[in-house]
Amino acid sequence: MSTTTAQRTGFGAVLWDYLTTVDHKKIGILYLISGGFFFLIGGLEAMAIRIQLIKPENDFVSAGFYNEILTMHGTTMIFLAAMPLIFALMNAVVPLQIGARDVAFPFLNSLGFWLFLFGGLLLNASWFLGGAPDAGWTAYAPLSTTSPGHGVDFYILGLQISGAGTLIAGINFLVTIVNMRAPGMTYMRLPLFTWTTFVVSALILFAFPALTVGLFLLMFDRLFGSGFFNANMGGNSVIWEHLFWIFGHPEVYILILPAFGVFSEVLPTFAKKRLFGYTAMVFATVLIGFLGFMVWAHHMFTVGLGPAANSIFAVATMAIAVPTGIKIFNWLFTLWGGNIQINSAMLWSLSFIPTFTLGGMTGVMLAAAAADYQYHDTYFVVAHFHYVIVGGVVFGIFAGLHYWWPRMFGKILNETLGKITFWTFFIGFHLTFFIQHFLGLMGMPRRYWVFLADQGLDTGNFISTIGAFLMAVGTIVFLINVIVTTSKGEKVSGDPWDGRTLEWAIPNPTPHYNFKQTPLVRGLDALWVEKTEGRKEMTPAEPLDDIHMPNASILPFIMSLGLFIAGFGFIYQIDNISWLLAVFIGMGITLGAMFVRSVKDDLGHHIHKEDLDKGAGL
Amino acid sequence: MSHDTLNPEVMPSEPEKATLEGKNKFLGFWFFLGGETVLFASLFGTYLALRNSNNGGPTSEELFGLELVFVMTMLLLTSSLTSVYAMYHMKNNDFRKMQIWLGITVALGLGFLGFEIYEFYHYIHHYEFTFRSSAFGSAFYTLVGFHGGHVLFGLLWIITIMARNAKRGLNLYNAPKFYIASLYWHFIDVVWVFIFTVVYLMGVI
Numbered sequence: 001m002s003t004t005t006a007q008r009t010g011f012g013a014v015l016w017d018y019l020t021t022v023d024h025k026k027i028g029i030l031y032l033i034s035g036g037f038f039f040l041i042g043g044l045e046a047m048a049i050r051i052q053l054i055k056p057e058n059d060f061v062s063a064g065f066y067n068e069i070l071t072m073h074g075t076t077m078i079f080l081a082a083m084p085l086i087f088a089l090m091n092a093v094v095p096l097q098i099g100a101r102d103v104a105f106p107f108l109n110s111l112g113f114w115l116f117l118f119g120g121l122l123l124n125a126s127w128f129l130g131g132a133p134d135a136g137w138t139a140y141a142p143l144s145t146t147s148p149g150h151g152v153d154f155y156i157l158g159l160q161i162s163g164a165g166t167l168i169a170g171i172n173f174l175v176t177i178v179n180m181r182a183p184g185m186t187y188m189r190l191p192l193f194t195w196t197t198f199v200v201s202a203l204i205l206f207a208f209p210a211l212t213v214g215l216f217l218l219m220f221d222r223l224f225g226s227g228f229f230n231a232n233m234g235g236n237s238v239i240w241e242h243l244f245w246i247f248g249h250p251e252v253y254i255l256i257l258p259a260f261g262v263f264s265e266v267l268p269t270f271a272k273k274r275l276f277g278y279t280a281m282v283f284a285t286v287l288i289g290f291l292g293f294m295v296w297a298h299h300m301f302t303v304g305l306g307p308a309a310n311s312i313f314a315v316a317t318m319a320i321a322v323p324t325g326i327k328i329f330n331w332l333f334t335l336w337g338g339n340i341q342i343n344s345a346m347l348w349s350l351s352f353i354p355t356f357t358l359g360g361m362t363g364v365m366l367a368a369a370a371a372d373y374q375y376h377d378t379y380f381v382v383a384h385f386h387y388v389i390v391g392g393v394v395f396g397i398f399a400g401l402h403y404w405w406p407r408m409f410g411k412i413l414n415e416t417l418g419k420i421t422f423w424t425f426f427i428g429f430h431l432t433f434f435i436q437h438f439l440g441l442m443g444m445p446r447r448y449w450v451f452l453a454d455q456g457l458d459t460g461n462f463i464s465t466i467g468a469f470l471m472a473v474g475t476i477v478f479l480i481n482v483i484v485t486t487s488k489g490e491k492v493s494g495d496p497w498d499g500r501t502l503e504w505a506i507p508n509p510t511p512h513y514n515f516k517q518t519p520l521v522r523g524l525d526a527l528w529v530e531k532t533e534g535r536k537e538m539t540p541a542e543p544l545d546d547i548h549m550p551n552a553s554i555l556p557f558i559m560s561l562g563l564f565i566a567g568f569g570f571i572y573q574i575d576n577i578s579w580l581l582a583v584f585i586g587m588g589i590t591l592g593a594m595f596v597r598s599v600k601d602d603l604g605h606h607i608h609k610e611d612l613d614k615g616a617g618l
Numbered sequence: 619m620s621h622d623t624l625n626p627e628v629m630p631s632e633p634e635k636a637t638l639e640g641k642n643k644f645l646g647f648w649f650f651l652g653g654e655t656v657l658f659a660s661l662f663g664t665y666l667a668l669r670n671s672n673n674g675g676p677t678s679e680e681l682f683g684l685e686l687v688f689v690m691t692m693l694l695l696t697s698s699l700t701s702v703y704a705m706y707h708m709k710n711n712d713f714r715k716m717q718i719w720l721g722i723t724v725a726l727g728l729g730f731l732g733f734e735i736y737e738f739y740h741y742i743h744h745y746e747f748t749f750r751s752s753a754f755g756s757a758f759y760t761l762v763g764f765h766g767g768h769v770l771f772g773l774l775w776i777i778t779i780m781a782r783n784a785k786r787g788l789n790l791y792n793a794p795k796f797y798i799a800s801l802y803w804h805f806i807d808v809v810w811v812f813i814f815t816v817v818y819l820m821g822v823i
Contacts, residue, residue, distance in 0.1 A: 104642040167653060175646040179638070205653045213660035217760070226749055226756035227673070228664065234671025234753035239664055246660070598775075599782045601791060603623065 011376075020552040022106035027113050028408065034117050035084030041124065042076035043475060045069040050432070050468040053461050056453035066449035067134035068151065072124075074137030075155065077388045078251070079162060080120040082393050086258045087113075087169055088521035089400045090197050092408050094173060096503035096510070097191045097537075099182025099519045099526075104175035105548040107602070112169035113559035119162025122567045126154035129434075136447065138244055141229035143236040150571050159565035161560070163208050163215070170204030173197050177335055183541040184500070184521035188282070191501045191525075192275060195282050196261030199289040200254050206293065207250035214243035223574050238303060245296035255389065257285060258394025259352075260327060266349045266403050267331055269497050271338025274525055277330040281303045283322035284330075291320045292605030300374045310369040317367035324360055325570075328353060344418030348399035351426050352391060359387030362437065377447070380440025386433045398478075406496045410508045411489035417481035421474045428470025435460045500525035505538045513547045516612060547607040555593045563588030623790040629711040634797035636790050647798040650807050658809050661764055662816060665757040671822070673752030676745045678821030684769065687818045690733045691810065694769075697726035698807040701800045708796055713787040716796070720780055727773045734766050758817065765813055768806050775799050 019024060048069050052060045061069065095103055096105065103109050124344050126132045133155035135144035144152050177190070177198045190198070220226035226234025268275045275281060297305060297313040331353055340346070362384040366372055375381060398421070405413045439460045444451060451457050494508040505527045506514060517540035523529040530538055566586025572579040623637055630636045633650070635644055670680060692759035745751040749759045776799050783792045 105646060171646050171649045171653070174649050175642050178640050178645060205649055206656050209653045209657035210660050213657055213664070216758075217664065220749075220756065220760065224749070226760070227753040228668070228756050229758075230753070234668065234673040234755070235756070236667055236671070236753070239667055243660055243664075515820075595778065597779055598795075601624070603791065 003430060019557050020110075020554045022102070022110045022550050022552055023512065024091045024095050024103050024106070024109060025408070026108050028088045028093075029112055030117075030457060031084045031088035031091060032408075034113075034120070035081055035088055035602050038076050038120055038124075039085065040475070042073055042081050043472065045073035046078065047472055049073060049467060050465040052449060053451070054465040055462065056455075056458055057450045061449070063449045064131075064134065067447075068132040069138075070447060071134050071136050071139075071151075071155075072127075075123065075133070075159070076120075078137065078255070079159060080123070082255050082389070082397070083166060084116055085397045086200075086255065086393075087116075087166075088191075088615055089262065089404065090173060090258065093503055094194050094197050095176065095180070095423075096407070096506060096514060097194045097501055098177060098180060098185055099502050099515060099521060100176065100180035101514050101518075101547065102180075102550060103172050104180055105172045107556065107597075108168050108172050110553065111556035112165040112172065113248075114556045115165025115168065115563065116162045116543045118167065118560040118564040119158045119160070119400055121158075122564055123158025125156055126151050131265060138248070139240075140244075141218065141240040142231070143220070144218060145229050145237075145239075149373075153219075153222060153571040156215050156222070157570055160212065160215045160219070161563050161567060163211055164345045164563075165560075167205055167208045167212075172199040172206070173201040174205065177201075182518050182521055183513075185526070186521075187484075188279070189521055189524045189526065191261075192264035192278070192281055192285070193258070193261035196257040196264075196285055199285050200257045203250045203254050203257075203289050203292060207247045207254065209286075211247035214240060214247065217243070217476065219570070224569060238300075241300055241303065242296070245299045246293075249296040249299065250289075250292045252385075252389070253288060255289065255393045256396075259393045259400075260285065262396045262400040262403070263331060263349045263352055265501065266345050266399050267334045268342075269403070269499055270341045270343065270346045270349075271335050272341075273334055273338045274500070274528070275330070276333035277326070278524060280326055281330055284326045287323040291316060291323070292461075295320065298367055298372075301369045302376045314367050314369040319363055320365050321360060328357060328360075343415060344413065344422055345399045345402035347419065347422045347426075348395045348402065351422070352395040352399070355387060355391035355395065355429075359384060359391050362387065368491075377445055378440035379436040379446055381445045382446050383433045383436035383440060386429075386436075389559065390429055390433070398425075400578070403497070404503075405485070406492050406508070407503055407510065409486070410491050411485050412420055412492055412496055413485050414481050414489065417477055417484065421478045421481060423474075424470050424477065425474030428467045428472075428474060431467025431470060432464050433467070435463050439464070473580035497529075498530040498531075502538070504527050505530075512525075513549060513607060516547075517544055518542050537607075544609050544612070546609050547612070548604055549607060550604045553597075553602070553606070555597050559590045562586045562591075562593065565589065626790050629788065629790075633708065633711070633788065633790055633793035636793070640790065640794035640797075643794040643798055645689065647801055651801065654805060658761075658764070658812070661761045662812065665761045665817065668753040668757040669817075670755040673754070675751045675755065676747050677708055678754070678758075681741060681745060681747060682818050682821050684818060685820060686733060686737060687814060690730050690737075691814050693726045693730045693733070694807055694810050697723045698804055699732070701803045703795065705800050708788065708793060711788060716788070717780060717784070720776055720796075724773055724776055724780075726804075727769055727776075731766065731769055731773070734762070734769075738763075762813060762817065765806065766807055767822075768802075768809070771805050772799070775802070785806055 018030060021027060048061060048068070052058050052066055052199065064190075091103075091109070131149050131151045133139070133147070133151040135147045135152050135155075139152060139155060177194060217226070217228040221228050221230060227235040229237040230233045231237070264275055265280060295313055295317045297309060301310050301313075357428045362380070366375055366381065366384055402413050402418055405411065439457055442456055444457050451461065492508060494506050495504040497504065502519060502521070505519060519526065519538035520541035522539070527538065530536075543572070563586060566583050567583030569579050569584075569586055573583060626777045632642075635641050700719050700723045704723060707715040707719060747755055749755055779792065779795050779799060
């Protein structure tokens with residue numbers, strides 16, 4: 001329980017620090033690095049897809065391998081890139097925005113990260129062990145139940161482990177936002193990024209268990225001989241589609257709402273105006289989250305659920321356009337008459353508005369059930385969801401990274417390189433995906449590894465591939481930017497943007513304990529309230545006292561490692577029963593670590609107030 | 619921090635929520651149970667879709683006998699009541715009585731689990747009704763088995779914290795642990811009520 005501020009240095013010490021850390025700021029960095037790594041892998045897979053489709057009947061990759069890279073592109077980008085990059089921003093920012101010293105469950109925060117990482121590694125290990133999953137990211141049965149080899153098994157176990165991590169992270173943020181807010185930080189004073197995190201965490205809580213069950217059933221069918229999706233045993237493969245989309249549709253809102261939150265922070269900061277229609281924005285966020293659970297069957301219009309079901313889900317889907325439209329107009333009105341400063345974060349945010357609106361409009365088109373029979377499984381759908389996911393989520397992540405980089409790393413990303421990234425990626429994106437709307441309307445089906453010449457598809461596909469290369473260039477420039485900024489960038493103050501919310505009220509670098517004294521929040525845009533009254537800092541809500549901090553622990557890493565080992569055991573026990581040993585060893589490690597966690601007291605430690613002035617915890 | 623969570627001078631009337639950590643655990647566990655509800659709802663939905671897909675094997679009418687299930691239901695419902703008594707004594711800071719009632723809870727839970735294992739054994743050996751015999755079999759053993767797995771985990775959990783704290787008694791650090799374990803136990807009980815209704819009652823009617 002004593003204070004330890006001993007400073008060890010060297011690679012080993014840093015590695016150990018990051019393996020055991022429970023500090024939300026460091027966990028945010030871990031999410032950023034691993035999410036970025038998987039983003040690059042998913043991007044390479046995308047490039048392979050586009051190179052294969054650059055000309056008719058290309059033979060760059062084989063048909064089977066194309067199925068694998070296509071499946072892994074979707075799975076990686078959704079589960080292993082977009083989700084963790086969003087968690088990176090949430091971890092880096094949300095505790096600071098509510099004036100907390102850490103999240104509610106720092107230990108679980110670490111566990112959530114390591115589960116995600118080991119799940120992602122298990123999934124990608126399939127590349128080296130006989131082939132990746134090849135049944136599409138949706139893994140529809142019976143295609144997935146009959147897919148030969150172990151690819152789909154890696155999909156099941158990998159997503160099961162990383163999904164558990166996501167669920168844990170969701171519960172953690174819910175409790176953090178309910179219980180850890182600083183005095184005066186009422187719900188209607190929460191910054192919008194925190195609000196979207198809150199709603200998204202609730203969506204995770206209620207959506208991911210459906211995926212958990214779906215994956216269990218698929219695992220039982222493939223590895224233990226059950227018959228859920230096997231028509232020969234009386235099973236029904238449509239159950240998988242329902243379970244997958246009961247999870248899968250909320251999942252897309254889980255991805256997009258935090259991006260909405262980012263834009264709602266960036267636009268007011270650089271327009272020098274408070275967010276227009278804050279209350280309506282909160283209401284719209286909650287409404288989108290609620291409606292997100294009511295629309296899953298719009299992915300299944302062509303299954304044959306009947307006209308009544310299709311109509312209900314079509315109308316519910318179109319209803320989501322209303323709160324989303326409210327948001328679009330509120331962002332526009334935030335800009336209206338503002339003192340607008342254009343930089344990289346702002347470019348991503350401004351370009352998001354028209355791009356996402358295009359994606360939303362094709363969404364309403366797809367929601368019309370009768371018309372969907374024409375669009376279904378064509379490139380029109382591919383174009384639609386890339387407009388909302390890249391144009392919304394990826395733009396949001398880029399905007400958030402440029403905006404909060406000085407908070408996370410103490411330096412502002414190079415503006416010139418940032419603008420080169422933006423323009424190449426932005427132009428490349430529209431070049432890649434705009435044309436795909438028309439390819440789809442002309443009848444080009446998605447997921448096919450070749451197309452025939454002289455069907456009117458040649459030019460469109462060629463343009464699309466050129467655009468993909470531009471996006472790759474933009475991503476590489478961003479990586480160069482990170483390296484350049486890290487090595488040559490200058491340290492900035494804790495408030496480089498003249499910010500409005502609490503995360504900018506902290507010195508740079510952020511102290512280990514975030515706030516020396518918990519701040520008193522006196523209004524929406526808490527720091528801006530103080531600035532308008534001539535103060536430079538927050539008013540403290542408590543006298544200077546000892547600060548209670550959680551202890552670091554290696555147990556989350558060990559628990560996740562155990563499940564990783566058990567995952568291999570589950571996959572291979574069907575070939576050789578002795579692999580059950582790996583299941584027992586792995587589960588033994590995990591349950592043993594849980595036992596240790598339960599019986600060993602962990603009360604955290606205190607940083608004494610006398611040591612604060614000497615730089616303890618910095 | 620002024621008060622000592624391991625050796626509090628006075629135990630408050632709600633020791634499970636007296637510290638911030640306790641409050642976080644309390645709320646976080648309720649959220650977790652919300653997620654568990656979706657998990658079991660998905661399993662119930664799957665079961666309802668497949669309960670008549672017996673693939674020529676035994677049907678639910680032929681399999682289920684309500685006598686055994688009634689005994690199991692009584693055991694589990696009673697164990698929920700005894701865990702309430704345990705929490706009552708926790709709030710009165712009577713550690714010994716809390717341990718006794720938790721012990722009775724565990725004994726009832728073990729009884730339930732024993733009957734469930736016998737039930738599965740009976741189906742497999744007398745009816746050759748297994749996890750692999752039909753979609754109905756898969757759905758039945760998965761739903762009821764998930765519940766049984768939860769019972770087993772809950773028993774191990776309660777036994778672990780009873781043994782860990784046997785010598786030192788109640789404090790503000792372990793009170794939330796006892797409390798959320800009892801919440802978990804109630805949840806298992808509620809799920810069983812639904813299983814009893816949806817699987818067994820609806821299965822024989």
